Amino acid sequence: MEKYSQFRDRGSGIAPFFPISSTPAGIYLPVHIFLFLFKLPFFVTVATTYFLFLQWFPLGSLFKKAILWMILGIPGIWWIDLQIDGVKKGSLAKKHEGRIPQPSSIIASSFTSPIDSLYLAAIFDPIFTVSYPHTRQVRRISLLGAILRALSSPQDQPPKSAKLTDLKTLLVENPQRVVVVFPECTTTNGKGILPFSPSLLTTPAQTKIFPISLRYSPPDITTPVPRHYWSFIWNLLSQPTHCIKVRIAEVVYNTSKPTDHATEKKDRYLTNFLDTLGEDSAMTSSTDTLTSLSDQPAEVNPEEKRILDKVGEALARLGRVKRVGLTVKDKAAFVEAWSKKRR
The missing domain is CATH 1.10.287 (Helix Hairpins)
Known part of the structure; x- marks a missing residue:
């Protein structure tokens, strides 16, 4: 791994782009093979039926969420460890309704796995967006697009044909929906928080921004290296169960004044x-x-930088990790070097 030392954060030594290896199965390998072969037909059937057909029918949000929970349940993702800043377990419904995302709010989520989008869709039925390092605008995508995005190569710039907008416009056009932003712009292995896109700075001052950290146990279903479809499916379906650790921070407001x-x-x-x-x-x-x-990266003034730092520090604290200085360009260079090694 010494040859990849340039892809470690200089201050902390954290390597957020390295894939996480699975624990060797050993004598339990036949069990893992059986679980994979048993779950695969159900998983493919339900997921294909939903994304090709059912999602286009007016079935209602509740019915769609039930199918998404079925897709999560087949691989064994049924244990959710939820913690919310400032809320004791079991007391959320009593007096802390404003502690979780509601319509017309923003979710600033960590980005480590295709399961991120699937879980958020099953809970909040949100609008998903893609952020880029050099612009405050975002691109709206579907749930399937968000899932595939977690398995795709990092993009430093939006495609030329992409239709861009901003978060304020999305909220005005969809007042009954939550909007999800992945401000790191690309996936990591969950060991560090990358520098943020300035897209969050287009959030209206009165809109709530909820930093949400999603972590997995075992962590081998993270996808920091793109296009590893088969290894992701194997890690997802060959394990008996997976746990999602969900952490929601206190609300952040965009109190900055934008520069012209x-x-x-x-x-x-x-x-x-x-x-x-x-x-x-x-x-x-x-x-x-x-x-x-x-x-050049979209410039931010000191007040805007403070807002981005506040959200970044919240995600780092929730995930018990550190913020790193590696960028999307560093991720692209790592992917190229890693691919040459594999070949």
């Missing part, structure tokens, strides 16, 4: 253009300036 980035970028462009005026390469320089501006 359009004016700022325009002023920077004009300054660079005037500096190069009269040179033979003026046209080329101005074009390069525009390109470089579009490639």
Whole structure:
């Protein structure tokens, strides 16, 4: 693993992109094979039927949630360890209704496995979004898209054909829905929290942001390396049971005042253009300036950074992990190096 030392966080030594190996089955390997072969037909049948047909019918949220719980139950994901900041177990229904996400609120979730989206859909029936490191806008996706996203390669920029929006617009258009944001932009193995996308900064000031950490036991159903479909299915179905540890932090509000980035970028462009005026390469320089501006991370002011840090620190505390400095670009470089090793 020394050759991958550049993909460890310099401060903590944490490696958030390495896959987590399963515990060797040993003499229980025949049992694991039996469980896998027994569960696979049921899992494939129910999941395929739902995502190809039933999700398109007006069956109602309750019926759809029941099917999603069936999909979770077949692999043995039936033990949910739920803890909420400031709430004693058993007292939530009495006087703490505002401690869990409600319609017109935002969930800022950790991102480690396809099960993240499946669980959140079974509980909250939310709208799922994709965030990117260099823009405050998000792309709306379906539940299946969110599941596949956890098994896909990291994307530093949105596709050219992607239809982007922002969280404020989504909330206005869907006042009866919860919106899920994965601010880390790509999956990890759950051992660290990556730097956040600025997409959360488009949340209206009065809207509640709920940091939610999802952790798994055993943790081998996390998918930090993309396209490992078969190993994920094997780890999911060959175990007798899985536990989800759900931690919900106290509400965070976006109290920051946004910077006028359009004016700022325009002023920077004009300054660079005037500096190069009269040179033979003026046209080329101005074009390069525009390109470089579009490639830079979306800038945030100190107050906005404080809001993102508050949500990031909440997720790190809930998951009992540390925040790391590795980015989506580092993840892409790791995936490329890891793929070469496997070949």
